[in-house]
Amino acid sequence: MFDAVADRYDVLNDVLSMGQDRRWRRIVARLVAAKPGDLVLDIAAGTGTSSRAFTESGARCVACDFSLGMLRAGARKPAERVTFAAGDALALPFADGVFDVVTISFGLRNVVGPDSALAEMLRVTRPGGRLVICEFSHVPVRPLDLAYQRYLAAALPAVAKAISRNPGAYAYLAESIKDWPAQQDLADRITTAGWSRTSWHNLSGGIIAIHAARRPR
Numbered sequence: 001m002f003d004a005v006a007d008r009y010d011v012l013n014d015v016l017s018m019g020q021d022r023r024w025r026r027i028v029a030r031l032v033a034a035k036p037g038d039l040v041l042d043i044a045a046g047t048g049t050s051s052r053a054f055t056e057s058g059a060r061c062v063a064c065d066f067s068l069g070m071l072r073a074g075a076r077k078p079a080e081r082v083t084f085a086a087g088d089a090l091a092l093p094f095a096d097g098v099f100d101v102v103t104i105s106f107g108l109r110n111v112v113g114p115d116s117a118l119a120e121m122l123r124v125t126r127p128g129g130r131l132v133i134c135e136f137s138h139v140p141v142r143p144l145d146l147a148y149q150r151y152l153a154a155a156l157p158a159v160a161k162a163i164s165r166n167p168g169a170y171a172y173l174a175e176s177i178k179d180w181p182a183q184q185d186l187a188d189r190i191t192t193a194g195w196s197r198t199s200w201h202n203l204s205g206g207i208i209a210i211h212a213a214r215r216p217r
Contacts, residue, residue, distance in 0.1 A: 024208055025050050028105055028134045031212060034059035038100040041124060043089050043117075044107020048074035048082055054103075055081040062099075064092070089117040097126045105134040109176050118193035125215045131195055135186070136177040137202070137209035148207065149178050183209045 028050065034040050036058030042051040045063035047070055054061045064087040065071050071084045087093045089104070089111045102121045111117045121131060139145040152174040181189070183200050186209070190198045195213035202209050 024134060024203060025053060025105070027203065028103065028132060028210065029053040029056075031132050031210060032101050032103055032130075034061075034101060039098065041092075041094070041099040041102045041121075043087075043092075043102065043104040043121070044110065045084075046070045046074065046107075048077070048079065048084060050103075050105055051082050052079045054101075055079065059100075062094075064089075090120060092120050092124050094124045096123055097129075099125050099129060101125075101130045101132065103132040103134075106136065108133055108135055109180050115189055115193060118190055118195070122194045122215055127215055128217045129215050131190070131211075131213045131215070133186075133190070133211040135209060135211075136180060137186075137206055138180075138182045139206040140183075140202070145206075149174075152177060183211075187211060 032040060032054055034054045034057050038057075038059040040051075040054045040059055040061040042048075042054065042061055042063050043065075045051050045065050046067070048063040051061045051063035051074075058081075060081045060083070062083050062085050063071070063074060064085045065074075066086070066088055068086060071086060075084050085093065089107070090113055102125050104117075104121070108114050108117060125131065139148050156174045180186075183202070183206070187198045187200055190211060190213050194216075196216045198211065198213040200209050200211040
């Protein structure tokens with residue numbers, strides 16, 4: 001599915017989010033806070049748009065994705081200090097404890113076993129290293145959240161049908177957001193996977209939540 005939308009993925013994200021995805025990426029990059037010499041793992045990196053932002057400080061980034069189509073689209077726009085790598089979030093092709101920061105944006109929701117993926121991210125992070133997750137979430141006020149879910153179910157596929165050659169991918173997006181756990185539930189699962197100091201804050205009224213945690217020393 002992601003291979004089929006790879007060439008227009010970034011443009012469609014910009015349109016469907018009304019440009020908000022750029023703001024969300026800037027905030028994620030600020031929280032990743034990569035320093036010169038750091039090694040960042042960006043999982044579900046897609047075309048590497050976020051990965052490039054993590055290297056502006058002089059850090060290096062591995063942009064890892066399960067979709068070869070996404071990686072090929074990203075590799076056509078090479079960036080200094082960004083390396084593209086194919087990999088499965090459930091069996092990352094990296095040694096233990098090698099990354100200073102591990103991050104995933106809008107991808108944990110797509111993994112078959114999110115809890116196993118969280119444990120695998122812990123494995124490849126050095127002791128004291130950090131985790132940053134940006135994902136769709138739920139508006140804290142229940143009636144507003146239900147209204148938002150109805151909007152997604154109706155509007156998102158309709159807009160995608162007009163501008164995408166694969167509108168079914170965006171129907172899936174609405175369904176996966178509806179079924180995703182709320183902020184506290186995800187925080188509990190991160191902690192259960194072995195991470196510590198788990199926290200989160202909402203963006204855009206809770207439509208997006210960014211969770212952060214550390215691997216215990």
